[in-house]
Amino acid sequence: MEPVYVAGVGMTRFGVLDDSITELAEKAAVEAMRDSNSIEHKFDYVIVGSQDPEEFTGQGHLSTVLADRLGIVPAGATRVETGPSAGSSAFEEAVALVGAGLASLVLVIGVEKMSGVDRGAASRIIAKMVSLESEARYGATPAALAALVARRYMHDYGLTRDDLSLIPVKAHKNGAKNPLAHFQNEVTVEKVNAGRIVSDPLTLYDCSPTSDGAAALVVASEEAVAVLESQNESVRVLGIGHATDYHAVQHRLSLTSLRATVVAAESAFRMARVKPKDLDVCELHDAFSILELIDMEDIGLAKPGRAIELVKSGTSQVDGRIPVNTTGGLKARGHPTGATGVAQIRDTVLQLRGSAPKGLQVRDAEIGLTHNIGGFGNNMVVSILRRR
Amino acid sequence: MHVVSKMSISASKCKSCDRTVIPPRTICPYCGPKAGDMSQITVGEEGTVLSYTLSQMPPEGFDPPILLALVQLQHNAVVLCLGNPEDSSRIQIDKRVKVLSGDDGRFHFSPVEI
Numbered sequence: 435m436e437p438v439y440v441a442g443v444g445m446t447r448f449g450v451l452d453d454s455i456t457e458l459a460e461k462a463a464v465e466a467m468r469d470s471n472s473i474e475h476k477f478d479y480v481i482v483g484s485q486d487p488e489e490f491t492g493q494g495h496l497s498t499v500l501a502d503r504l505g506i507v508p509a510g511a512t513r514v515e516t517g518p519s520a521g522s523s524a525f526e527e528a529v530a531l532v533g534a535g536l537a538s539l540v541l542v543i544g545v546e547k548m549s550g551v552d553r554g555a556a557s558r559i560i561a562k563m564v565s566l567e568s569e570a571r572y573g574a575t576p577a578a579l580a581a582l583v584a585r586r587y588m589h590d591y592g593l594t595r596d597d598l599s600l601i602p603v604k605a606h607k608n609g610a611k612n613p614l615a616h617f618q619n620e621v622t623v624e625k626v627n628a629g630r631i632v633s634d635p636l637t638l639y640d641c642s643p644t645s646d647g648a649a650a651l652v653v654a655s656e657e658a659v660a661v662l663e664s665q666n667e668s669v670r671v672l673g674i675g676h677a678t679d680y681h682a683v684q685h686r687l688s689l690t691s692l693r694a695t696v697v698a699a700e701s702a703f704r705m706a707r708v709k710p711k712d713l714d715v716c717e718l719h720d721a722f723s724i725l726e727l728i729d730m731e732d733i734g735l736a737k738p739g740r741a742i743e744l745v746k747s748g749t750s751q752v753d754g755r756i757p758v759n760t761t762g763g764l765k766a767r768g769h770p771t772g773a774t775g776v777a778q779i780r781d782t783v784l785q786l787r788g789s790a791p792k793g794l795q796v797r798d799a800e801i802g803l804t805h806n807i808g809g810f811g812n813n814m815v816v817s818i819l820r821r822r
Numbered sequence: 823m824h825v826v827s828k829m830s831i832s833a834s835k836c837k838s839c840d841r842t843v844i845p846p847r848t849i850c851p852y853c854g855p856k857a858g859d860m861s862q863i864t865v866g867e868e869g870t871v872l873s874y875t876l877s878q879m880p881p882e883g884f885d886p887p888i889l890l891a892l893v894q895l896q897h898n899a900v901v902l903c904l905g906n907p908e909d910s911s912r913i914q915i916d917k918r919v920k921v922l923s924g925d926d927g928r929f930h931f932s933p934v935e936i
Contacts, residue, residue, distance in 0.1 A: 554882045561881045567845060572902055572928055573880035573888045581875035582892055589873075589915045633877040680851055684892055684900040685843055689873060 435533035439668040440819065441654040442470025443780040448647035448768030449616040455484075455491045455547035458648035459500050462773075463543050466650035471662045478537035479510040483524030483544040484772035485517055489559045491547045500543060509541070517563045518721070519808030520544065521649070521775030522815035528653040529671050538655040544776030545648035556644050560771075563809045565682035576810040577641050579683050580722035581633035583811070586689040587724055588635065591739030595635060599626035600745050601723035602639040602765050608752065609766025611793040616645045616768025640723040645768030649776035651783075665822065669783045672708065672801070673818040675701025679811060686811070690739075692725075694814040695732035695805060702803070703734075706818040710734035713756060714799040715785045717778035719807040719814075720763040729805055730758065733816065752794055760785065760794045775806035779817060786821040831867065831923055833899050834860035842897035868934065869895040871917045876910045889913070893921055893931055903931040 444465025446458050453461070459482070467473045482497045493499065497511035516523040521544030528540040548556055561575050569579065587593055603623055609615035621639060629637030659668050677697035680686050687693060703709060710733060718733070720726035730741035735756055744750050750758040761767050761781045764774060782802035784790045804817045835842045836850035838857035842865065843850075850857045874891035889905035891913060903921055905913065909932065913919070918934040 557879070558881045558883075568902055570881075572890060572904055573877065573884040574890055574902060575877065575879070575881060577879065578875055578877040578890055581877070582873040582890065585875060586873040586915065630878075631876075632879050633875045635875075682902070684902050685851060689892070 436535055437656045438529050438532045438671040439654050439656070439659050440651050440671065440779065440783050441659050441662055441664045441668045442466040442472060442652035443650070443783045444469060445614055445649040445777055445780050446647050447614045448645045448770055448777070450549045451646040453646070455487055455493050455545055456499060456503055458547060458646060459543050459545040460503055462545070462648035462650035463500070463504055463541060466541070466652050469667070470652040470654070470664050472539060472652050475539060475662065477506045477509040477539050477541050479512065479528070479531060480504070480506060480541040480543065481524040481527045482511070482513045483520035483522070483542070483776060484513060484546055485515060485520050486559055487547070491550050506541065516813045517808035518769070518771035519775055519806040519813050519815050520772040521777070522804065522806035522817060523676070523775070523808070525651060525653070525776060525779055525817065526674050526676055526815055529674055532653055532655050538658040540653045542651040542653055542776060543648060544773040546770035546772040547646045548644040548770060549646050568682040568684055575633070577636060577722065578633040579810045580724060581636045582683065583689055584635055584722070584724040587728070590690055593742055595627055596623055597742050598640065598723055599623040601720065601726045602626050604745065604751065605720065605759060605763045605765035608760055608794060609762025612761045612767060612791050615762045615766050616643055617762070617766045636722060642721045642764035642769040645770040647768060647770035647773045647777070649773050649780045651776060651779060667787060668822055669786050670820045670822055671817065672820045673702040673704070673706030675699060675705065675816045676814070677701065678813050681809070681812065683810065690728065692728055692732055692811045692814070694812055695729060695816070698814040698816040699733040699805070702816040702818050708801055708818060712801050713803050715760060715782060715796045715802045716756065716758045717782055717804040718758055718763070719805050720759060720765055721769060721807060723765070725807070726758065726763065733803065733805060752796060757796050760790065760796060775804065775815060778804040778806060779819070782819055786819060830864040831895065831921065833863050833865045833897070835863050835897060836860050842899040844899050844901045865896040865899055867920050867922060869893040869919055869921055871913060871915055871919055872900065873915060874913050876907060891919070891931055893919055895921060901929050903929040905931050909933055
């Protein structure tokens with residue numbers, strides 16, 4: 435593969451916002467174009483990651499609409515959908531196009547506008563990604579499936595409620611310092627424990643919110659980076675892996691490990707020629723608190739059942755040896771589904787540039803990893819980036 | 823409340839990897855078409871709870887709370903089932919339960935009294 439770089443990044447605030455889906459996408463995209471000095475250059479493609487704009491907003495044909503709205507016609511325009519990993523899958527398409535030499539400048543936009551429908555409707559739309567036959571018909575939601583996983587993990591490894599609560603506490607601690615985060619307030623173990631039960635043992639604080647927001651990246655070839663004169667700000671794409679698991683949880687071979695993460699991470703590490711111990715910063719898909727622990731184990735940061743030790747020792751804090759979700763993760767940064775994977779990459783690029791928000795910068799970060807989940811525990815994309 | 827009828831539980835078993843899946847299908851999800859069509863079998867109604875949850879916030883169309891359990895049946899086939907929320911205090915991991923196929927087309931479980 436030809437060398438591929440992320441030359442520019444942009445992101446809106448995440449939260450419940452007034453902007454429309456196209457306004458959100460435009461704001462993030464223009465920021466990424468300005469950031470990479472590419473505003474006067476010709477884009478070969480725009481790749482849009484969005485889970486379900488038709489149902490959440492009524493907007494169809496989103497990729498074509500955005501090419502037009504951004505004034506980059508006749509760039510090729512494609513929308514990618516892999517559930518909530520759509521943003522990372524859009525990035526993967528851009529990396530493949532540039533890496534294969536089919537394009538030199540590609541705009542990637544991840545966007546979701548979820549607050550236009552009420553909470554019940556949003557829950558119904560999101561629940562469509564779980565197995566219709568074996569899960570949705572039973573009233574199972576991603577939260578209920580995460581609760582089944584959490585209870586089994588607690589049973590097998592002796593994880594306590596207080597232990598699990600340390601995950602949202604860390605997420606909110608970091609989110610409080612991230613000016614774009616949906617939630618910018620700290621919480622305590624007591625507050626998490628006393629939260630409204632969503633699906634026991636998970637409370638409201640174990641679950642990421644539904645949010646509005648967009649993030650964007652400019653993906654460029656070596657030659658394009660030189661033309662843009664954005665060498666100093668560019669981050670190299672070292673590796674990317676993508677894997678699925680069986681659709682219904684009942685058909686998976688483990689309840690306490692997500693096989694798709696293991697396979698996607700192995701592919702990404704192999705391609706990048708680095709190991710888990712080489713990572714300086716990670717963005718992991720903590721749609722539910724229990725997933726952050728399982729993700730840490732599945733990408734190789736800890737042995738099964740042992741991730742909580744890294745949390746308790748402060749190893750996964752911003753100033754620890756392997757910081758996880760420094761900008762608040764899905765829990766505090768927010769989870770506009772299609773935007774999340776792109777936001778993870780954007781935040782990692784800022785870490786590798788040394789320009790993360792005050793109090794969140796990891797010292798001398800050189801290699802970063804992002805991990806994005808696309809269904810419930812399914813359709814994972816893992817990306818590894820390196821400072822130039 | 824609908825009536826739960828005692829219909830047998832249909833499943834499919836792979837001739838190559840021996841894994842059993844519910845509901846039945848033709849192609850083994852673990853082996854793909856190379857293993858040939860799966861064998862259509864039925865499995866017994868008793869199983870073991872792998873995990874469970876009482877969901878307080880199900881989607882539109884469901885009255886909360888709903889009790890859900892993953893139950894491991896004969897041949898290690900696993901199914902998600904609905905239970906009676908009033909039984910939630912009697913359910914725990916490894917508990918023996920009985921699974922029936924309801925006339926609503928879904929699986930329902932209830933604790934087995936010893």
